[in-house]
């Protein structure tokens with residue numbers, strides 16, 4: 112070998128090394144550990160558990176709580192004197208200790224959708240995801256056990272918000288609230304039916320008996336919600352409307368539940384229900400709310416899911432597909448059509464109201480589902496004069512996930528316990544107060560006040576909790592008092608579970 116050749120080889124080697132180093136640095140900046148984030152996003156639900164914790168509980172700083180839930184006088188059905196019904200279990204919705212069944216049901220529907228569509232990418236987390244779902248469905252089976260009655264909430268928001276207390280020793284009002292034939296609540300009942308139906312799909316592989324029980328209950332509860340129509344606002348508004356008021360009406364939940372019942376049962380009764388009642392979605396279903404999706408409004412989710420299930424394909428044009436694509440176009444930054452969202456300078460999707468990352472995760476989830484549907488059906492979406500390829504939808508959704516995990520101007524992860532820098536003072540009673548392990552004596556209602564105002568980081572790391580997130584200028588104050596930004600919520604995480612599973616493998 113001549114000297115010249117050796118030198119060349121040397122140069123080539125150096126070049127290769129430079130390329131490797133540069134691309135590794137770029138990959139480190141770009142590539143997140145989606146598998147780790149997935150594990151954590153599911154683990155979070157253990158921190159939200161109410162009831163008797165099982166030996167398999169991994170988040171061990173949490174203990175049993177709410178063990179007498181249901182054994183108090185109920186409101187709503189107090190007229191017929193329901194006492195002593197077991198309502199132990201379920202989830203605290205966010206940083207407080209109330210079991211709000213309306214958002215809890217939506218959370219469960221989204222967890223089940225995450226598994227229904229993304230199970231192949233979940234690996235060993237599949238089992239944990241099923242456990243997270245079952246924690247809710249076991250509770251919903253209790254809430255719907257009495258024919259003609261659905262429990263809508265356990266715990267009283269005002270009493271709860273008046274205290275900064277651990278769930279393990281709360282002595283706030285644990286009033287159960289119910290809806291009934293006479294005092295209906297179609298939104299909360301139908302969302303529970305949706306959750307039960309969606310969960311029955313994913314439970315089949317692990318336990319057919321349990322899955323059948325969920326589906327059968329979903330049918331009964333849907334029937335109740337549909338036959339006795341009305342909003343829980345009317346009777347429970349005084350208690351629910353400062354927290355989870357139903358602003359968008361209940362037709363969306365009825366249609367959404369029917370769509371899930373169709374997916375679970377394949378019975379034409381449910382697809383016909385959707386086709387025959389879609390016109391009731393108000394404001395006119397092809398206008399106003401088409402781009403809303405969250406614990407209150409299911410509109411965009413209905414259009415995306417019906418498009419995917421294909422039972423409206425005989426309609427030409429297919430109004431569900433038109434609305435699904437109108438929704439997609441209203442989200443894509445480059446689309447010339449009117450926007451339903453805005454973006455911070457750093458790229459986070461925004462909609463009005465608090466806990467903004469709920470919109471980022473829920474909408475990204477729909478984009479990804481539609482990307483996979485569009486890719487499978489070889490469609491191109493036309494947003495005005497801009498043609499959009501399916502891969503672009505998946506990219507926009509991934510950008511949201513990456514922002515949440517740390518690709519943002521503050522270089523911080525909005526998932527607790529993920530990455531180097533994450534929220535330290537989340538608005539969460541259990542996380543911010545010493546655990547029972549560290550402080551076994553009871554903390555009274557006001558006993559937690561000094562912890563609330565402390566500038567110290569929370570003592571218990573609620574691993575996997577995703578907070579409301581930064582403001583529209585990508586700033587984050589990391590303050591317990593700033594709950595619209597620092598509070599986690601189960602419905603922020605639920606759609607993220609599916610997204611993380613997918614990006615782990617893609």
Ligand SMILES: *[C@@H]1O[C@H](CO)[C@@H](O)[C@H](O)[C@H]1NC(C)=O
Pocket residue numbers: 318319320321324
């Ligand atoms: C399956 O579900 C049924 C009904 O909930 C339950 O009784 C049974 O123990 C479950 N089986 C297994 C193997 O978990």
Ligand SMILES: *[C@@H]1O[C@H](CO)[C@@H](O)[C@H](O)[C@H]1NC(C)=O
Pocket residue numbers: 342344348352356357358359360361
């Ligand atoms: C529920 O109450 C809120 C606040 O009073 C109101 O804006 C909303 O329209 C009501 N929703 C329904 C479905 O009646």
Ligand SMILES: *[C@@H]1O[C@H](CO)[C@@H](O)[C@H](O)[C@H]1NC(C)=O
Pocket residue numbers: 520521522
């Ligand atoms: C975030 O990271 C980028 C790239 O490493 C760096 O240029 C920037 O200064 C960091 N910003 C903050 C607020 O730490």
